[in-house]
Amino acid sequence: GAGVSQTPSNKVTEKGKYVELRCDPISGHTALYWYRQSLGQGPEFLIYFQGTGAADDSGLPNDRFFAVRPEGSVSTLKIQRTERGDSAVYLCASSRSGGGGTEAFFGQGTRLTVV
Amino acid sequence: AQKVTQAQTEISVVEKEDVTLDCVYETRDTTYYLFWYKQPPSGELVFLIRRNSFDEQNEISGRYSWNFQKSTSSFNFTITASQVVDSAVYFCALVTSGNTGKLIFGQGTTLQVKP
Numbered sequence: 001g002a003g004v005s006q007t008p009s010n011k012v013t014e015k016g017k018y019v020e021l022r023c024d025p026i027s028g029h030t031a032l033y034w035y036r037q038s039l040g041q042g043p044e045f046l047i048y049f050q051g052t053g054a055a056d057d058s059g060l061p062n063d064r065f066f067a068v069r070p071e072g073s074v075s076t077l078k079i080q081r082t083e084r085g086d087s088a089v090y091l092c093a094s095s096r097s098g099g100g101g102t103e104a105f106f107g108q109g110t111r112l113t114v115v
Numbered sequence: 116a117q118k119v120t121q122a123q124t125e126i127s128v129v130e131k132e133d134v135t136l137d138c139v140y141e142t143r144d145t146t147y148y149l150f151w152y153k154q155p156p157s158g159e160l161v162f163l164i165r166r167n168s169f170d171e172q173n174e175i176s177g178r179y180s181w182n183f184q185k186s187t188s189s190f191n192f193t194i195t196a197s198q199v200v201d202s203a204v205y206f207c208a209l210v211t212s213g214n215t216g217k218l219i220f221g222q223g224t225t226l227q228v229k230p
Contacts, residue, residue, distance in 0.1 A: 031216060042119075042206050042220030043160070056215055089158065093218075100148045100210040101167060104218065106160035 002026065004107035006092050012113045013082055021077040021110045023092030029105075031098030032075050034067055035091040037109070043091055049075060050098050082114045117142045119209050121221035128197055129229050136192045136224045138207030144168075149183065149190045150208040150218065160206070166190065197228045 005024040013019050025032050030051055035043035045059040049069045057067075064082075069075040079086055089111050093104040118141040128134045140149065151163040164174065166183050174181045178195045194201055204225050208218040 033217070035218075040222075042121075042208075042222050043218070045217045045219070048215055048217055050215070056217060059217075091160065093160075095216060098216040100146070100216055101165065102216055103162050103165060104216065105162070106152075108157060108159045111158075 004092055004094050004105050006090075006107035006110050008110060009108065010111045010113075012115060015082060015084060015114055017082050019079050019082055019112065021079075021090050021112070023075045023077070023094075023107060025073060025075070025092070025094030026105055027073075029094035029096055030072070031095040031102070031104075032069060033093040033095075033104060034075070034077050035093065037089045037091055039088075046077070046090075048098070055098075079112075082112075084114045087112055087114045117144075117209060117211060117219050119207050119219055119221035121205075121207055121224050123224045124222070125225045125227070127227045127229065130199060131196050133193060133195050134197050134226065134228075136194075136205050136207075136226065138190045138192065138221060140188050140190065140207070140209045142209060142211055144211040146211070148210040150210070151181070151190075151192050152206045152208060152220075154204040154206060154223070156203070163192075194226075197226075199228050199230055202226055202228045 032049040034046040037043040048056040052072045064080045067077045089109040091109045093106045095102040095104040120139045152160040204223045207221045
């Protein structure tokens, strides 16, 4: 498709388990972002990739969170030893080149529920 | 500090009324970008507008208009003759020139348009 695709759309996991969330950006977009949106809040930045490298990971809350983008297209957000507080919608966005003036296109998100 | 404040948590109007969503931002940067996104119940963030800090001209797009005032650090959004399809959560966001396109979101305003 032409838009940003995220899978799965919903994920329920048990506390302590490991999860992977996938983002397929718009073809040709070099910049990719992950955000986390808790209920009733605005999205919060997690990590930014420019190509294959993480250019800014200052938003990752702790070392249980990790993300990769090995070939500069698809990205995977990985969460180890999940906690109930990790429950949120995880949004992915991509843009043509990154930078302040570039429009970011968002996927529909993955709703993660940790029980 | 960089921050976006949307003081209105929820607004309810009757169809055809005009409604203004407020946004106040904080940044010490002289170059920055302001955005508005719409988040319908489907969850995907939809881009509405981007303005840079050097362009204070107001903008109108159909029923939507934006008022950018640097003197009050505000970037307000007005919907004229609201429609039920305008019901959504609206987010104002800030990007500063040095942070690679990372969006700083406000907490959002939920708009309900009743028939």
